[in-house]
Amino acid sequence: MKQQDNQRFFSAELLRWYRKERRDLPWRRSRDPYHIWVSEIMLQQTRVDTVIPYFHRFVDRFPTLSQLAEAPEDEVLKHWEGLGYYSRARNLQSAAREVVERYGGEVPRTKQEVSGLKGVGPYTTGAILSIAFDQPEPAVDGNVMRVLSRYFCLDDDIARPSTRISMEDRAQALIPEGEASDFNQALMELGAMVCTPKSPDCPACPVSLHCEGRHQGRERELPVKTKAKKAKPVFRFAVIVEGKGAHAGKVLVRQRPDTGLLAKMWELPHVEVSDEGTWDNPAAGALMLEEALTEEGVRIRAADEVIGEAQHIFTHLVWKIKVLAAEAQEEAYVADRTAYRWIGPEDFEDYAWPNVFRKLLTEYFIHAIHHEAR
DNA sequence: AAATCGGGGCG
DNA sequence: CGCCCAGATTT
Known part of the structure; x- marks a missing residue:
């Protein structure tokens, strides 16, 4: 079979399959480019099932x-809480404000303008242009690279940026005239539902007849991808500082810096220690916490008893956290430090927390309320 | 090209 | 436990 015939077969059969099997997803019920944009940002490195409730909220x-552009940034971050990769939320709002200022509030329709928006890279540019505006641009994500690697039996390492470029050329050549929106979604849908990473369901695949990877019996070993490095452990002591006087029943928390890991999220005060040996010595942790918070203008007395332990797994590192208890030594501190705040259970939902601190604080408040009730 | 950026689900 | 997910940005 000629290559062009094979490509036509692939596109036609995939489209036919998609129109019958497509999932009913919230963002597929909207033609609003803004809604489609939001969904694509949320779906970056994030599963459909995880995104659905976040998308609705x-x-x-x-x-x-324009309502997103006008909203307080804190509230946008709060609606992203638990979804991860929080720069996506800040970039999305920043880009929304740019669209209001530069494009009169209408999502632009050119490749140059769309790709210039913050948080919108090659994949999302193609996704917005094709899904929202039916323009014949490729939208190559992990699903698409897996499907194409198998169908054409390609050994290119999909971890390499150059591979994504060549995949985009192939993907664009496959788009049927006037069908960019459905076709691009079909390609991803096949990767998500049939041509899955571990165990592809070839008998259910609409294009298995001419799949070269399957012909060669290599569908399970494709795509080729270099392995990621293992996450390194980082050891930390966090502290629950119980307020006194006017701050009785409240706990000291702080906001993370504007950039970097978990930017602008809230957390328990904590320090990093150099090695696991120090981490096994709570007395050392108590001292380090007292010193570190003194630097910030907060006087505390920490106990050397571990009252909680937690682990937070990131892609490139693992936080191992032991939690100590402490009492505030004075009352008039941290007043002029907006990064630190006293909060009680009633304030908890006004702040955006990484999962690990949400869990620790929830446990603490539940325990404290129990204790008080007796 | 490599590192940084979350969190969850699944074999 | 390792791998992957409708990736983008920074270095």
Whole structure:
């Protein structure tokens, strides 16, 4: 079979399959480019099932692009809480504001303009242009690279940026005239539902007849991808500082810096220690916490008893955290330090927390309320 | 090209 | 436990 015939077969059969099997997803019920944009940002490195409830809450609170642009940043971050990769939320709002200022509030339709928006890279540019505006641009994500690697039996390492470029050329050549929106979604849908990473369901695949990877019996070993490095452990002591006097029943928390890991999220005060040996010595942790918080203008007395332990797994590192208890020594501190705040259970939901601190604080408040009730 | 950026689900 | 997910940005 000629290559062009094979490509036509692939596109036609995939489209036919998609129109019958496509999932009913919230963002597929909307033609609003803004809604499609929001969904694509949320779906970066994040599963469909995880995104669905977040998408509903987000478009319910920020139904239009201008409402997102006008919202307080804290509230946008709060609606992203637990979804991860929080720079996505800040970039999305920043880009929404740019669209209001530069494009009159309408999502632009050119490749140059769309790809210039913050948080919108090669994949998302193609996704917005094709899904929202039916333009014949490729949208190559992990699903698409897996499907194409198998169908054409390609050994290119999909971890390499150059591979994504060549995949985009192939993907674009496969788009049927006037069908960019459905075709690009079909390609991803096949990767998500049939041509899955571990155990592809070839009998259910609409294009298995001419799949070269399957012909060669290599569908399970493709795509080729270099392995990621293992996450390194980082040892930390966190502290729950119980307030006194006017701050009785409250706990000291702080906001993370504007950039970097978990930017602008809230957390328990904590310090990093150099090695696991120090981490096994709570007395050393108590001293380090007292010193570190003194630097910040907060006087505390920490006990050397571990009252909680938690682990937070990131892609490139693992936080191992032991939690100590402490009492505030004075009352008039941290007043002029906006990064630190006293909060009680009633304030908890006003702040955006990484999962690990949400869990630790929830446990503490539940325990404290129990204790008080007796 | 490599590192940085979350969190969860699954074999 | 390792791998991957509708990736983008920074270095």
